[in-house]
């Protein structure tokens with residue numbers, strides 16, 4: 001079968017691999033019909049995620065048809081059409097029983113955090129779904145069955161970025177009538193904007209430097225702030241009568257920096273990056289005594305974290321991997337009845353053979369290249 005394989009940083013290839021087989025009675029083998037490329041894949045592409053090994057199939061956003069099942073799978077059957085959360089959860093450990101799906105204690109033998117597909121040895125070493133077939137463990141727990149009336153294009157983002165955007169806002173405990181500022185207008189930021197409106201936000205600001213991404217969020221009703229032209233902190237303060245907004249960081253550690261004290265990065269290609277740029281901004285732009293939601297990924301340790309500012313303004317921070325299963329069913333229902341339309345985010349639909357080129361285009365943020373799906 002065809003699979004998109006990680007070889008080295010900036011080197012991903014389509015290779016021929018054996019079709020995966022059931023290894024455990026609860027496994028299912030999924031024939032992938034649609035898969036997508038995520039901002040999280042770029043961290044791997046840049047070589048910044050430790051323990052990513054050559055030969056691993058990439059991809060954690062995928063859906064398809066159940067091809068075969070292990071002897072203990074009773075919740076789905078061959079022929080069922082399902083979308084799979086990027087988190088791999090056993091369904092039985094303490095964390096799964098308490099709906100903390102992203103912290104499953106059994107799925108990842110290599111680290112404390114729960115496993116994810118196509119995301120390094122540290123994240124469990126499972127092959128991903130940018131391939132014709134993928135092995136899905138814990139087949140009674142992870143798949144979400146789809147009604148025929150919902151297309152692949154409508155459903156694919158339930159695997160990750162739609163629940164993740166929703167989670168980024170939900171963990172702030174925002175209330176109807178609150179103003180919300182979303183940093184990052186990438187796919188996760190886009191769905192955070194959509195979710196903030198769903199939850200009753202008054203104004204939603206969106207901060208980025210990519211005009212096409214800002215424009216897409218503007219279509220949802222957000223006020224765009226291009227940080228190359230405008231100081232986001234001043235703008236958000238002014239527009240909220242000095243109060244500040246409920247902030248969501250949908251950027252993470254590969255943030256482009258405008259801060260004079262940016263920590264030096266080892267790789268000169270990243271000189272413009274400042275991993276704590278958004279943390280700096282939200283520590284000033286967030287409404288005092290509010291909770292900042294951080295779905296953007298952070299790894300390692302970073303210097304100059306603004307502890308004083310966070311303390312004196314009494315800000316809380318909630319962050320982490322989105323427990324997709326807590327949100328995907330309700331979001332599916334909103335799609336099914338036409339309350340939300342995730343398909344407007346799709347800028348490109350390509351063949352899996354074109355995936356290496358798609359990584360390059362997505363990485364360079366080529367104009368109009370916002371979210372690509374691959375159809376089999």
Ligand SMILES: NC(=O)c1ccc[n+]([C@@H]2O[C@H](COP(=O)([O-])OP(=O)(O)OC[C@H]3O[C@@H](n4cnc5c(N)ncnc54)[C@H](O)[C@@H]3O)[C@@H](O)[C@H]2O)c1
Nearest residue numbers: 039040184186187188208252255256295296297320321322
């Ligand atoms: N927590 C989770 O479970 C989870 C799930 C999916 C993705 N993520 C993470 O969410 C983040 C966003 O994902 P994505 O797919 O939207 O990625 P993306 O790379 O497409 O988008 C990131 C956006 O941030 C913008 N940006 C860079 N620096 C900025 C700054 N200083 N201020 C404002 N915007 C800035 C970029 O221009 C880009 O548009 C990534 O870190 C990704 O790994 C987390």
Ligand SMILES: [Zn+2]
Nearest residue numbers: 038040061160
């Ligand atoms: Zn993703």
Ligand SMILES: [Zn+2]
Nearest residue numbers: 090093096104
């Ligand atoms: Zn578990």
